[in-house]
Amino acid sequence: MTINRLNEKLSPASTVPLKSVSIHDPFWTSYANLAREAVIPYQWEALNDRVEGAEPSYAIQNLRIAAGIEQGSFNGFVFQDSDLYKWLEAVGYRLSTHPDPHWEAIADEAIDLLEKVQLPDGYINSFYQINGLDKRWSNLTEAHELYCAGHLIEAAVSYYHATGKRKVLDIACRFADCIDNTFGTEPGKIQGYDGHQEIELALVKLYQTTGEERYMKLAAYFIDERGNSPAFFLDEFEKRGRTSIWSPNPHMPDNTRKPDLKYFQADVPVREQKHAVGHSVRAVYMYTAMADLAGLNNDPTLLEACRTLWKDMTRKQMYVTGGIGSTHHGEAFTASYDLPNDTVYAETCASIGLVFFASRMLRLEPKAEYADVLERALYNTVISGIALDGKSYFYVNPLEVWPHACSCNPGKHHVKPVRQHWFGCACCPPNIARLLTSLGEYIYTTDAASRTAYTHLYIGSEANVQLGDSTFKLSQTTAMPWSGSASFRLSELSGSASFSLAFRLPGWTNGNRPTVLLNGQPLADSAAEVRDGYLVITREWSNEDTIELTLAMPVLRLTANAEVRYNAGRLALQRGPLVYCIEELDNGSKLSSLAIKAEGDFATETNDNLLPGAIVLVGEGYRDTEVVEADQLYSSASIPQPEAAAIRAVPYALWGNRTPGEMSVWIRYRN
Known part of the structure; x- marks a missing residue:
């Protein structure tokens, strides 16, 4: 680290406010309209458990029980409240650009419900309000209390900026005050932090909206405390009798049953972290807050940590589609260059978090590298996560799909060849909604x-x-x-x-x-x-x-670093911001038998059946002949010989919107 960097003066740029930007774009207008006209209404029905054939959400039901309006028990994941909050945040962005009395009235009803749920001290969390308030703040490692609070705060800020109505902002401020009275280094306070980062970036937004410095200082406390007291999660684990909300808990190694501090990015102070580790969504949410605070507090050491983590993540642990988090075990990073294509996780939420982090780095230092990654994640993994009708979603974003293996191999059970109507853990659908409705900010x-x-x-x-x-x-x-x-x-x-x-x-x-x-x-x-x-x-x-x-828009043949062993002898295609893939519908089955020419031009064709104006790539390639008899598994009779074949590639963002089948981003090549 250089002296110049330590002494540099930070002067963050400003975003153009969402209300000051209107989108009129042949490509993105369709997605913006989808978010407003299909996604928000559909997700409201899902949150109310009114979508036939979809997994129930329980989000509204839990809050109604917590408010005393209904009787019953808590259902769903411990963080179920956050799905409503992200949906409400998306509605706020929608109203900022397209005022609508109908949806404003529905949102106001949801806010009225939250007001009924909120306790006199400002606390809101349906899980603990239903199951016992005596246990609140006792399992910060797993229970997502501050994570849910952060999403409520983000929703409140969005809705206040859209409508000028203070009710939900006041609810959020009361909750933030409750948190401020609970956490810190002062006697009687909890000197700890949440297992799932989110509150940090939310408190920054609340400070920027209200001007109340306590909120920014609280955000900085949570960032600075993390890793400085690594024993916090371990001590908490012992105090609650080594019990877990999850049974078994995948985030606690079997040999010790103790929390894996790296998984929570809590093993060392954030300024000393050199590698992106642990749960990928938690990581990028934390990095986003770190970048925010680096600018607000003129903290070059925090910015330098962001630069280091950015470089490690995007140059050693990011998929060509802008996906991050290579394993479904803990939805986490693994190690440098470990980027398998068929067992990948690449959660949609993680790429959305990467967009957040990239946008904050752009404000601190306008370098095209950050915008390139933001664009890569946005145009590929993020919008791959939603179907063109807005009513089904990918949680996992694979780069290679063989439906047969997905159906019978437990190591690939998380990979779906078709988008799902909803999820029991439905963090991704409302996350997509809030990003699409706030796109003008980026x-x-x-x-x-x-x-x-x-x-x-x-x-x-x-x-x-x-x-x-x-x-x-x-x-x-x-x-x-x-x-x-x-x-x-x-x-x-x-x-x-x-x-x-x-x-x-x-x-x-x-x-x-x-x-x-x-x-x-x-x-x-x-x-x-x-x-x-x-x-x-x-x-x-x-x-x-x-x-x-x-701007030149050549078809690029991308190769991977030799350390990425999964892609040896393979290439990926990119044109403009779009990464391409091949699908079974266009190329037949057994995509692994295809190879593309290492050189040569591609023809471009318009395919309005995919999306109006969509460009498809057509290139020369080969298909290996089948030489093993159908009733044999192996043969030494001969080596497969390549036959000429045209290879058709479609934008990865649009895959899976037609007949289900095989898909692959990385393709073998021959000279």
Whole structure:
């Protein structure tokens, strides 16, 4: 670590507020409409256990029992409350961009229910309110109390910004005050932290909304305490008689029955952590809060830890689709380069958390590397997690599927060849909903110090931008992800002003400099600066100025580091932000017998049956002939000989929306 980095002054950029961004995009508008018109209504029905054929949620029922409205026992997972909170957060984002009295009224009813559930001291948790308040805060390792609280806080912030109504924000503040009165280093307080990080980033949002510094300090306490008192989970385990909510508990090694501190990212202080370990969602939620606090508290040591963890995760433990967490045992990271394709976990929530972390790093230092990963996760794993009708979901996002093995191999039972209507543990569906409805927050940031407005994602939109004393509307039109064109127009600028516009140069352009037109005329290379992967244009701007970018979009043959043994002799295809895969429907069964030419061009075809405007890749390849008799398992008779075959690849984001069958991202290749 260098002295310069330790002494650097942090000046975080700002996001353009969600209410100031409207999305009008051929690709993303369909997903935004899906979230508003299908996902939110469907999930409300699921939360109320009214979806035929889906696993029951119990979320609303549990809260009604806790409020004394109904009689009964608690059902579902200990963190079931959080599903409603994430749904409510998504409704808040929906109302920010598309006000709707109907859904506002439904959300208000849910908030009224929460008000009835809340205890006088501010506490809310249906599991303990039904099963016994004497046990609350006794199992922070497993019980997700602060995790649920964090999601309630995030929902409250979203809904308050959308509607201006304080009821749910006041509920969240009372709960946060309860937590502040319970945790800390002062005598009589619990000197500990939650097993599932989430409260930390939520408290930052609450501070930014209310201006109450106690909330930011509490977030910093939870981050700083983690790993500084590694015995906390162990002591708690002993105090509760070595009992567990889960039986058996997969997060406690069989030989000791004690919590695995690495699994909880609690074995060492966060500033000393060098590798992404443990439960992947918990990790990226924690990293997000660390990045937030690094900027708010001008803490370069915390930022340096974020940089170290980012590099380890994205360069040694991330799938080509932007998935993280390679094992279903604990939904966790394993080790560098251990990235199996057919037993992978790559939980949808983990990639959503990766989007959160990447966006916070972008605010701290606008480097294209962060936006490239954000885009990779968003365009691939995140939207792969939802069907095109918005009513079924992937929890697990594999890179290779053989349905027969999934049905009979217990090591692959978690891998599904078709999306599911709902889950008993339904964290992913409402997480997708809240990301899709808040997508406008991830496109642009502004840096007042350098008077620069950054475009991180090429998504058709209009943004009302404030940059110091300058305000203007930036309108973006793009045909991505299907072609590399994007144009920008400035309007509503109050007089000419000098500032910079910065446009990301995506890694998928393969180093090709874009064609740039300013007001229809070629822009000289000397008139723009390339800085940290962004094309920065600084000038005196006027109303109706236009920038047109044409970004190269070659079909890339990606190979993996030689340490990734699962991908030896195989390649993956990428065009623009989209990773491609092959499916049985287009290529026949036994996808493992296919090989693609190591060189040569690909034809592109439009397939509106997948999605309007969707581009399919068609390339030359081979299929091995079958030489082993059907009633034999092995044979030495001859070696399979390749026969010419056309290979058709579709965007990974869209796989599994047609006839179920085999799927593979990584494909063998031949010269």
